[in-house]
Amino acid sequence: MKRIVLALLGFTLLGNAVAHDTRSAGGVQVTMSTDADDGLNVSSGTQVRLNFLHARTPLMACACRVLLYRGMPSARVPPLQDVQLTSLNAGGGTVQLITVPPGTYTLVLVGRPVQFGDFDAFKMQYVLQASAP
Amino acid sequence: MKRFLTVLCSLTGLGSAVALLATLPVSAPAPAENPLTPEKIALGKRLFFDPVLSRDRTVSCSSCHDPQHAFADPAGQAISPGIQGRLGRRNAISLINAGDRGALTWSGTSPSLETQAVIPMTDHAELDLTIDEVVARLKADNQYSALFRQAFGEVASMQNTVRALASFERTLESRNAPYDRYQAGDASAFTAQQARGMDLFFGKADCFHCHTGRDFSDGRAHNNAIQLFNPDVGLAERTEDDADVGKFISPSLRNVGLTAPYMHDGSFKTLREVVEHYNAGGEPNPNADPLIRPLGLTDAELDDIVAFLKTLDDSTIATNPAFREEK
DSSP states (O other), rough: OOHHHHHHHHHHHHHHHHHOOOOOOOOTEEEEEEETHHHHHHHHEEEEEEEEEETEEOOOOOOEEEEEEESSOOOOOOEEEEEEEEEEBTTEEEEEOOOOOOOEEEEEEEEOOOSTTSSSEEEEEEEEEEEEO | OOOHHHHHHHHHHHHHHHHHHHOOOOOOOOTSSSSSOHHHHHHHHHHHHOOSSTTSOOHHHHOOOOGTTTBBSSTSSSBBOGGGOBOOSSSOOOOOOOOOSSSSTTTTSSSSSHHHHHHHOOOOOTTTHHHHHHHHHHHTTTHHHHHHHHHHSSSSOOHHHHHHHHHHHHHHOOOSSHHHHHHHOGGEEEGGGHHHHEEEEHTTTOGGGTTTTTTOOOSOOOOOOSOOOOOOOOOHHHOOGGGTTEEOOOOOTTTTSSSBBBBBTTOBBBBHHHHHHHHHHHHHHHTOTTTTTTOOOOHHHHHHHHHHHHHGGOOTTTHHHHEEEOO
């Protein structure tokens, strides 16, 4: 019985890990997760975790920017937030986002190599929900 | 025989055509409804330099389109003031070879020099007159009344005012830069650095995609990612399309070394700043042109491109008497 419970727990954890959004562009693989079950908090800020892999090894440096837009990104409005993400720790970086009201948001991740040629510039977009508690 | 030829020429209209060709300067093609004549050019030139077309008679077309700077903003001015120091939104584009362009102004709002000329005259931040005020002012001036009769055979009107201005502007032609001499086979017109810069311009730096043709402009609108968010919507003010927000017509690079500062808002002071912007890949504007990306150019290569760009300068513009105000 104990073994079954452990196996179920393992599958559950694995399921959560697999659920994080993983994408590739410019030779870089990015896994995005948040401390709000991959959405956005409405009662406090949200911590976004980004893990970068390049050629199957953790990316050590990226001139990255994280932009948060309400709804879809539009050139008619400035982003709600514009955060620089330059230092990565073992391929990982965190960004603290502001508290937002319920709604749909888009997080834009723009990546550029610190050293030209390390990887191709990339852009990824994530649609995130901020749900009322 | 001579009398016979004279009669023949006058009968065929050849005589007048030959005489006209002899007196008309090199110019851009004129539309059928506004053929060039020396009288229209002379009237347009006088109007261009005359502050009579501004409400308080302090500002003329040449205040923002300075002959010393290839008919772009005077030195260092991102945006030239209109009457009473009022500031508009955009840097004045060079008028050199403007008669050959199909899309005038940064957002391409004017298809012809005639329609463009109305904009600054009636803009609150520029010359700030109504069409009726322009016409009344010119009709009340005896000298202008005579000049309009000579040019058009009738009294001053707004239509003829813009036709005269456009006629003068069509004469602002210039393709006598080191680049032109190099293209014509004079290898000595370029230094080694300028030749390297040209190779980069048409190669690794990809500048030629937007800056193409004999005047180095594709005449199309692009968002060149100079700002993450640009309050000036550019082309979208005409199309109202979200995808056009922040797009501006690629300016000609002719005389670019004489027309600092740069971009639609004059926010870049030097050519070096411009090429550094493109080399860095621009800001992540949602409408940024996909061609804007990090280029990986070295400092030396950026210097080479700047050196090449200066080969597009025609130093004779500032001294050409046909382009200067007649005192």
